[in-house]
Amino acid sequence: MALIVDKHRPRSLDALTYHDELSERLRSLAQSGDFPHLLFYGPSGAGKKTRIVATLKELYGPGVEKIKIDARVFQTSSNRKLEFNIVASVYHLEITPSDVGNYDRVVIQDLLKEVAQTQQVDQQARQKFKVVVINEADHLTRDAQAALRRTMEKYSPNLRLILVGESTAGIIAPIRSRCLLVRVARPTIEEVKGVLGESCKKEGWGVQEGLLERVARESGRNLRKALLILEAVYAQNEKVTDNTPIPPPDWEGLIEQIAQEIMAEHTPARILQVRSKLYDLLTHCIPPTTILKTLTFKLMPLIDDALKPEVIKWSAFYEHRIKTGTKVIFHLEAFVAKFMRILEMYLMSMDM
Numbered sequence: 082m083a084l085i086v087d088k089h090r091p092r093s094l095d096a097l098t099y100h101d102e103l104s105e106r107l108r109s110l111a112q113s114g115d116f117p118h119l120l121f122y123g124p125s126g127a128g129k130k131t132r133i134v135a136t137l138k139e140l141y142g143p144g145v146e147k148i149k150i151d152a153r154v155f156q157t158s159s160n161r162k163l164e165f166n167i168v169a170s171v172y173h174l175e176i177t178p179s180d181v182g183n184y185d186r187v188v189i190q191d192l193l194k195e196v197a198q199t200q201q202v203d204q205q206a207r208q209k210f211k212v213v214v215i216n217e218a219d220h221l222t223r224d225a226q227a228a229l230r231r232t233m234e235k236y237s238p239n240l241r242l243i244l245v246g247e248s249t250a251g252i253i254a255p256i257r258s259r260c261l262l263v264r265v266a267r268p269t270i271e272e273v274k275g276v277l278g279e280s281c282k283k284e285g286w287g288v289q290e291g292l293l294e295r296v297a298r299e300s301g302r303n304l305r306k307a308l309l310i311l312e313a314v315y316a317q318n319e320k321v322t323d324n325t326p327i328p329p330p331d332w333e334g335l336i337e338q339i340a341q342e343i344m345a346e347h348t349p350a351r352i353l354q355v356r357s358k359l360y361d362l363l364t365h366c367i368p369p370t371t372i373l374k375t376l377t378f379k380l381m382p383l384i385d386d387a388l389k390p391e392v393i394k395w396s397a398f399y400e401h402r403i404k405t406g407t408k409v410i411f412h413l414e415a416f417v418a419k420f421m422r423i424l425e426m427y428l429m430s431m432d433m
């Protein structure tokens with residue numbers, strides 16, 4: 082089942098809501114016959130990606146939406162093999178070079194050269210050039226940026242770049258100056274509410290103004306987050322009203338659950354169960370110190386005041402261990418075990 086963030090994503094410049102002037106500007110660029118390199122920047126969930134795809138569609142037509150994922154292997158100078166995924170239609174490619182960390186230069190250099198040297202496969206293509214979308218461009222290493230700059234100087238006719246990042250700060254001046262800068266600001270609360278309202282109508286959910294207002298604010302004007310929260314509200318409640326509580330973002334919910342489980346039972350078996358959840362959080366890239374702090378925070382209201390200083394002391398202790406050590410999961414688990422022991426001792430002393 083598709084989520085509404087995907088299902089309701091506008092697929093053309095016409096369908097884009099908010100930042101109308103920007104949509105118009107992108108349209109005239111796409112129709113101008115003189116399409117420049119672009120640098121899209123703005124916060125997460127502001128709608129950069131959506132606008133880029135809509136612009137590509139204006140350039141090439143619906144064929145850009147037929148994408149496949151290409152697994153490629155690149156070779157470093159020390160003969161290391163780099164596996165790398167490319168998302169591509171016949172007209173464009175999308176890459177995230179930061180996936181290969183410090184080897185991003187290899188990908189940039191080899192791939193762009195290859196693209197620049199090949200003609201459009203589709204003889205009927207509306208544009209002679211191919212577009213390469215580069216995600217997280219603001220995280221490219223200096224080496225990769227230098228390679229990118231050389232490519233821009235050398236191969237312009239067959240290649241246009243669309244760089245995407247949160248800000249322009251990490252991008253070297255010679256690249257910035259070769260791009261047209263496109264700022265995609267966060268939508269306003271009203272604009273977020275507008276998008277949420279449209280989604281509600283499409284799903285037949287009815288529009289609860291107060292709820293949409295709260296979701297928009299909770300999301301920090303991140304549209305993706307807002308749509309995910311909205312969908313979670315409807316998934317978790319039979320009947321939704323203006324006062325239905327908004328669920329915490331998933332990972333915090335999971336930590337809340339861990340806190341409850343730790344309180345309910347103090348056994349090695351429980352530590353093991355908790356461990357697998359902690360592991361889950363780590364594999365979802367939640368920073369270990371955030372996990373530890375959030376867990377401590379969630380445990381606080383559940384314990385007696387007398388225990389709090391002790392728990393906080395151990396939390397700080399294991400936070401330090403996490404920062405200096407390697408086996409993160411081990412230290413998180415150790416904190417859980419320590420907490421259980423503190424609690425057990427306390428409960429026993431109460432019984433006496």
Ligand SMILES: Nc1ncnc2c1ncn2[C@@H]1O[C@H](COP(=O)(O)OP(=O)(O)OP(=O)(O)O)[C@@H](O)[C@H]1O
Nearest residue numbers: 086090097098125126127128129130131276304305
């Ligand atoms: N103009 C718009 N009108 C309605 N919905 C939109 C619009 N732009 C984006 N959205 C919705 O918001 C979601 C997030 O947008 P998008 O993925 O384009 O953000 P982004 O800025 O590229 O985020 P990130 O930098 O985190 O990848 C999309 O899935 C889409 O459903």
